Amino acid sequence: MAMSDESGGGLPLMAKGSGARETYANPGWNLLREDVSLPTAVLYRQRLENNLHWMQRFADSRNVSLAPHGKTTMAPALFARQLAAGAWGMTLATATQVAIAHAHNVRRVVMANQLAGKQNMLIISELLVGGELDFYCLVDSVENIRELAAFFSTRNQSLQVLIEIGVAGGRCGTRTPADVDRLVAEIARHPSIKLAGIETYEGVIHGDNLVERIRAHVVMVKDICLDLLAQNVFATPKILLTGAGSAWYDIVAEVFGKTLNERIVPIIRPGCYIVHDKGLCMHNQDRLMARCGPDCGVEGDLQSSLEIWACVQSIPEPGHAIIGMGKRDLAFDAGMPVPILHYRPGTQQPQAAPQHWQAVSMMDQHTAMIFQPGDDLRVGDIIAFGTSHPCLTFDKWQQLCVIDDNYNVVDLIQTFF
Amino acid sequence: MAMSDESGGGLPLMAKGSGARETYANPGWNLLREDVSLPTAVLYRQRLENNLHWMQRFADSRNVSLAPHGKTTMAPALFARQLAAGAWGMTLATATQVAIAHAHNVRRVVMANQLAGKQNMLIISELLVGGELDFYCLVDSVENIRELAAFFSTRNQSLQVLIEIGVAGGRCGTRTPADVDRLVAEIARHPSIKLAGIETYEGVIHGDNLVERIRAHVVMVKDICLDLLAQNVFATPKILLTGAGSAWYDIVAEVFGKTLNERIVPIIRPGCYIVHDKGLCMHNQDRLMARCGPDCGVEGDLQSSLEIWACVQSIPEPGHAIIGMGKRDLAFDAGMPVPILHYRPGTQQPQAAPQHWQAVSMMDQHTAMIFQPGDDLRVGDIIAFGTSHPCLTFDKWQQLCVIDDNYNVVDLIQTFF
Numbered sequence: 001m002a003m004s005d006e007s008g009g010g011l012p013l014m015a016k017g018s019g020a021r022e023t024y025a026n027p028g029w030n031l032l033r034e035d036v037s038l039p040t041a042v043l044y045r046q047r048l049e050n051n052l053h054w055m056q057r058f059a060d061s062r063n064v065s066l067a068p069h070g071k072t073t074m075a076p077a078l079f080a081r082q083l084a085a086g087a088w089g090m091t092l093a094t095a096t097q098v099a100i101a102h103a104h105n106v107r108r109v110v111m112a113n114q115l116a117g118k119q120n121m122l123i124i125s126e127l128l129v130g131g132e133l134d135f136y137c138l139v140d141s142v143e144n145i146r147e148l149a150a151f152f153s154t155r156n157q158s159l160q161v162l163i164e165i166g167v168a169g170g171r172c173g174t175r176t177p178a179d180v181d182r183l184v185a186e187i188a189r190h191p192s193i194k195l196a197g198i199e200t201y202e203g204v205i206h207g208d209n210l211v212e213r214i215r216a217h218v219v220m221v222k223d224i225c226l227d228l229l230a231q232n233v234f235a236t237p238k239i240l241l242t243g244a245g246s247a248w249y250d251i252v253a254e255v256f257g258k259t260l261n262e263r264i265v266p267i268i269r270p271g272c273y274i275v276h277d278k279g280l281c282m283h284n285q286d287r288l289m290a291r292c293g294p295d296c297g298v299e300g301d302l303q304s305s306l307e308i309w310a311c312v313q314s315i316p317e318p319g320h321a322i323i324g325m326g327k328r329d330l331a332f333d334a335g336m337p338v339p340i341l342h343y344r345p346g347t348q349q350p351q352a353a354p355q356h357w358q359a360v361s362m363m364d365q366h367t368a369m370i371f372q373p374g375d376d377l378r379v380g381d382i383i384a385f386g387t388s389h390p391c392l393t394f395d396k397w398q399q400l401c402v403i404d405d406n407y408n409v410v411d412l413i414q415t416f417f
Numbered sequence: 418m419a420m421s422d423e424s425g426g427g428l429p430l431m432a433k434g435s436g437a438r439e440t441y442a443n444p445g446w447n448l449l450r451e452d453v454s455l456p457t458a459v460l461y462r463q464r465l466e467n468n469l470h471w472m473q474r475f476a477d478s479r480n481v482s483l484a485p486h487g488k489t490t491m492a493p494a495l496f497a498r499q500l501a502a503g504a505w506g507m508t509l510a511t512a513t514q515v516a517i518a519h520a521h522n523v524r525r526v527v528m529a530n531q532l533a534g535k536q537n538m539l540i541i542s543e544l545l546v547g548g549e550l551d552f553y554c555l556v557d558s559v560e561n562i563r564e565l566a567a568f569f570s571t572r573n574q575s576l577q578v579l580i581e582i583g584v585a586g587g588r589c590g591t592r593t594p595a596d597v598d599r600l601v602a603e604i605a606r607h608p609s610i611k612l613a614g615i616e617t618y619e620g621v622i623h624g625d626n627l628v629e630r631i632r633a634h635v636v637m638v639k640d641i642c643l644d645l646l647a648q649n650v651f652a653t654p655k656i657l658l659t660g661a662g663s664a665w666y667d668i669v670a671e672v673f674g675k676t677l678n679e680r681i682v683p684i685i686r687p688g689c690y691i692v693h694d695k696g697l698c699m700h701n702q703d704r705l706m707a708r709c710g711p712d713c714g715v716e717g718d719l720q721s722s723l724e725i726w727a728c729v730q731s732i733p734e735p736g737h738a739i740i741g742m743g744k745r746d747l748a749f750d751a752g753m754p755v756p757i758l759h760y761r762p763g764t765q766q767p768q769a770a771p772q773h774w775q776a777v778s779m780m781d782q783h784t785a786m787i788f789q790p791g792d793d794l795r796v797g798d799i800i801a802f803g804t805s806h807p808c809l810t811f812d813k814w815q816q817l818c819v820i821d822d823n824y825n826v827v828d829l830i831q832t833f834f
Contacts, residue, residue: 035536037534037539038534114731116741120454120455122454143795143796166733171780171785172733172739172783311533313533314558316589327809328834332750365530392744392781
């Protein structure tokens with residue numbers, strides 16, 4: 001939120017802690033004029049747009065539907081853009097995330113998680129009243145199915161569920177075909193629970209020969225789905241067959257996207273793509289593009305659209321700068337932030353930060369960056385950092401500045417964590 | 418915020434993403450009745466109170482003032498309690514944090530950081546208008562002093578600064594006596610900049626013989642302060658001499674707390690103590706209490722007051738539970754969360770979680786916990802986890818439930834990150 005304008009405008013956009021989620025009202029802020037207090041989170045409009053359409057074109061080209069994972073940004077304004085660009089629906093991780101999306105007019109949701117806990121069931125139940133929300137969640141245990149059945153039948157509601165197929169040593173999900181059969185049988189005992197498809201998350205598979213292992217797993221999941229279809233156990237007209245985080249959506253799309261059956265809706269669920277990064281996601285995407293090769297069929301590529309802009313607050317030793325941002329401001333679990341731009345207030349344009357400038361450690365409110373003692377860097381300079389793992393940067397900010405190519409702030413994106 | 422009550426009450430407290438920071442209005446929620454959607458962050462009222470008063474008594478017993486570091490919680494309701502318990506003022510880390518504290522009636526602040534960037538200076542400048550805010554920030558470079566002087570003199574204001582004394586290889590702060598002299602000389606050139614004391618943060622000192630090194634550093638800082646006092650370079654009636662994070666406040670208090678001079682106000686700045694934890698802070702405090710020994714002079718000790726309550730959503734393999742909480746919900750940079758309580762909805766009371774239940778990995782929205790296959794744990798059970806490093810858990814929550822000894826929610830604490 002902008003601070004109060006009582007004293008005549010020109011007051012800074014307070015990037016942090018403002019609380020209120022007000023609509024941006026054209027104040028003409030510009031990052032190079034230092035109109036925004038630092039540190040601040042910055043999204044490049046053009047790159048967001050690029051990413052939005054690139055992934056939709058990718059999904060279209062593979063004949064799969066796209067349900068972007070909204071947990072990455074929890075920014076309903078971005079959900080709206082993803083849906084407008086052609087997404088089938090949104091993926092979310094928790095009942096409260098679903099409630100927030102629903103409050104912002106999202107009407108088709110895969111909650112790629114088990115629905116556990118009385119109040120979480122109540123949240124979903126309340127959202128289902130009125131019948132406007134097309135909602136799916138995962139099941140992987142008899143106990144959970146029974147709890148869901150008891151809850152939703154008491155409320156005279158039905159719940160669409162997908163059986164989650166997991167991997168040994170991984171996260172949630174059934175581990176064996178016998179487990180799947182047990183779940184199918186349990187679901188069949190409860191008229192309030194509607195089996196609507198099959199889900200997996202292949203991102204927890206690790207080890208050697210990873211491409212082959214991922215493909216084998218995804219093929220196995222597809223076969224289970226076809227097998228259950230042959231057994232006529234699905235209770236809904238459309239059957240969801242869904243997988244894919246941000247690293248393997250090409251393989252999932254390749255396996256699920258073949259027209260398997262007219263009832264089957266194949267869905268991929270990447271989340272980070274809309275923001276992308278300069279770390280984990282970039283590496284995953286580079287590998288994916290290498291796998292796709294010249295046959296990718298979709299022009300261009302994803303672009304890192306998120307930066308944190310922060311000030312050099314101290315250069316206490318030669319070649320050792322302390323930047324005014326830290327673990328309170330951006331992700332640190334998948335590599336250090338990467339200096340991208342160097343800007344000296346009062347000059348015309350940011351310059352590319354030299355490659356040897358490197359963030360080497362992060363504390364709560366500070367980041368140490370090394371440089372060569374002879375470099376032209378001084379206290380008060382601004383550094384724009386690329387990030388790794390956008391999810392854990394987004395949840396540090398209640399609002400992010402969207403900028404155009406001239407560093408004008410053209411929008412504020414609100415998050416709901 | 419509670420969800421809309423239009424349908425007649427009983428709706429859950431949505432722990433996440435609600436956005437609005439409404440005052441709690443006595444809805445009679447109880448955690449054991451599952452009135453709050455999980456995961457949720459929980460603060461134990463009695464333990465908060467214990468910690469609040471324990472640290473104030475410690476400071477009083479050592480003749481030092483207490484300026485709790487507010488960055489830990491960024492919860493103005495807790496700031497108010499800390500000040501009411503006797504704190505001299507608050508410590509904060511950034512200009513926006515200061516603005517938030519000021520908006521909640523905090524009127525004496527050490528910003529334990531350099532003030533860099535035009536908008537951050539403007540934020541502080543605006544807060545100083547009216548003269549009600551007693552504000553101090555750190556300086557450690559000639560460049561920054563010149564920028565501050567240019568900014569504040571143009572606005573016909575003066576700024577109280579503390580020279581930060583750092584350590585080689587550490588964070589901010591001057592490294593040599595010659596640097597200190599240079600800063601003193603630079604400050605003397607600018608009537609708008611008032612030298613008001615000396616600051617250090619000893620928490621970045623590492624290595625062998627740590628206690629001796631910490632003490633030697635703190636003694637050196639004290640000596641610099643006395644030396645500058647003898648040179649009559651301080652521009653304010655009172656001179657702040659301040660150090661101490663949450664690990665070494667005993668040593669800082671011991672060195673600074675002796676009556677050095679009637680103008681000198683010795684100040685310690687621990688932050689995490691009010692919340693405390695089951696990891697990093699606990700270990701630091703255990704070491705501190707061992708150093709103090711029977712001469713501590715303050716009864717009792719700090720208590721871990723923060724837990725995250727979450728559901729078992731899946732037990733996909735024997736002895737392998739997936740809990741519905743993750744990196745979006747609590748700190749993971751200083752050790753895994755620790756299972757403290759196990760509660761089965763519908764039973765009377767939570768039980769102590771067995772020691773062999775251990776969180777072993779965290780993802781964005783999930784935590785894996787191992788247990789013995791024969792243990793009585795099932796899907797739908799609730800686990801309360803202790804945390805390590807409260808700062809990075811607090812910034813994941815816009816509100817935390819304060820509970821009494823019967824697990825009634827007696828207050829909601831709002832944070833401003």
